[in-house]
Amino acid sequence: VARYQVIFKLAWPLIVIGNESLGLAHKNMLRNEIEELAEAVANDAGAGPVTDIEQILSSEGITVSTNDYGDHFDGMLEYSDGRFHIYCNLHRSVSRDSGRARFTLGHELGHYFIDEHREGLLNGSFPQHASHSDYQTTNPVERQADTFAANLLLPKQRFLAKLKRVAFSIDGIRSLAALFQTSLSSTAIRYVQLSPRPCAVVRWTAGKVTWMSASEELEQGGLRWVIASQATLPKDSATARALATSYGYREQQGTVASAWFSPRGPLVWKNAILIEQAFALGNLNALTFLYLDRVV
Numbered sequence: 179v180a181r182y183q184v185i186f187k188l189a190w191p192l193i194v195i196g197n198e199s200l201g202l203a204h205k206n207m208l209r210n211e212i213e214e215l216a217e218a219v220a221n222d223a224g225a226g227p228v229t230d231i232e233q234i235l236s237s238e239g240i241t242v243s244t245n246d247y248g249d250h251f252d253g254m255l256e257y258s259d260g261r262f263h264i265y266c267n268l269h270r271s272v273s274r275d276s277g278r279a280r281f282t283l284g285h286e287l288g289h290y291f292i293d294e295h296r297e298g299l300l301n302g303s304f305p306q307h308a309s310h311s312d313y314q315t316t317n318p319v320e321r322q323a324d325t326f327a328a329n330l331l332l333p334k335q336r337f338l339a340k341l342k343r344v345a346f347s348i349d350g351i352r353s354l355a356a357l358f359q360t361s362l363s364s365t366a367i368r369y370v371q372l373s374p375r376p377c378a379v380v381r382w383t384a385g386k387v388t389w390m391s392a393s394e395e396l397e398q399g400g401l402r403w404v405i406a407s408q409a410t411l412p413k414d415s416a417t418a419r420a421l422a423t424s425y426g427y428r429e430q431q432g433t434v435a436s437a438w439f440s441p442r443g444p445l446v447w448k449n450a451i452l453i454e455q456a457f458a459l460g461n462l463n464a465l466t467f468l469y470l471d472r473v474v
């Protein structure tokens with residue numbers, strides 16, 4: 179542990195600039211190849227539903243440091259003295275087996291298991307970098323590692339089998355997150371990607387929309403560019419009330435597409451009627467689950 183703490187301090191300037199300069203040839207591996215790779219790694223580690231991250235780490239000989247590293251990063255993979263090591267920041271996690279920390283470890287394992295990432299780290303063409311697990315990065319290399327993490331922790335076949343057994347609702351997403359030991363955000367994104375019924379999820383952080391994700395059908399219909407804000411939402415809407423309430427409050431109401439999205443698609447032009455389910459995460463944070471009030 180002491181050895182890595184020294185390396186951590188020495189590596190710090192590189193970490194700070196690393197995120198700006200990922201110069202890897204990242205287009206070589208297709209998204210579905212990463213999905214298959216992650217699912218295979220998950221299946222090798224057991225039948226689930228909780229992917230055994232610790233077993234994967236120990237069988238690959240990867241060591242982990244967990245600590246509160248402040249707000250600087252969520253995770254980092256380091257190659258030093260012939261060994262791989264992961265730094266996992268618990269600044270915003272309760273423990274190493276929390277959903278957020280597991281996603282961070284999954285992301286760093288992506289950099290390890292995806293050949294181009296690992297080789298880039300070994301030969302220096304892919305600098306060691308600080309990873310962030312907030313779903314806001316547009317860097318293709320980081321997105322690949324996120325894709326790996328999502329598919330490692332929520333493998334498609336396992337997830338689909340369980341998805342069928344829960345209610346089509348934010349409560350269903352919450353029970354899947356508990357079952358797979360994953361964060362509510364990563365589970366909600368996976369749910370939206372794989373649900374046979376089109377739906378969307380909007381994440382609010384400190385009263386602002388930080389990201390949204392929608393099924394392909396809804397995205398093509400224009401449920402993509404969120405214009406809703408805490409100021410424009412009706413005070414008595416499900417989400418406005420969830421934002422103003424403490425953790426655990428939940429509410430469902432009807433709403434319309436034009437209250438939420440920029441008019442750049444037929445569902446918004448026609449002002450489709452939506453069902454809005456909101457779940458309060460406390461401190462002006464919330465998750466909103468949206469779907470059409472009819473099956474398309």
Ligand SMILES: [Zn+2]
Binds near residue numbers: 289319320323
């Ligand atoms: Zn990363």
